[in-house]
Amino acid sequence: MLYVMVQFRVKEGHVQEAEKLIRGFIDNIRNNEPGTLAYQSFQFNHDIQEFVHLMCFTGEDADEKHKDSPYIKQFVDTLYPLCESEPRFHHLGLVAEK
Numbered sequence: 001m002l003y004v005m006v007q008f009r010v011k012e013g014h015v016q017e018a019e020k021l022i023r024g025f026i027d028n029i030r031n032n033e034p035g036t037l038a039y040q041s042f043q044f045n046h047d048i049q050e051f052v053h054l055m056c057f058t059g060e061d062a063d064e065k066h067k068d069s070p071y072i073k074q075f076v077d078t079l080y081p082l083c084e085s086e087p088r089f090h091h092l093g094l095v096a097e098k
Helices: 015-032 060-067 070-082
Strands: 002-009 036-044 047-057 088-092
Antiparallel strands (some): 002 047, 002 088
């Protein structure tokens, strides 16, 4: 399993646009990526401009399929200009789970 977290902050006035974009992006993942076991998008309750995405892939191949998809390029090209700075990617190591 491969776990990834992405954190980003959208510019003021672009939250609804980002939310709509994220929903469409996750629909594409749901319909096209069986190797992506989970892809969740969260907003901070105390700061709705701040987002965190959590991903779980079956392995490197599934992560590569995700990265190489045509809809990720469109998502990145549309989302990044809405962000205050580049999204921050973190690869996570699982310590424990239920």
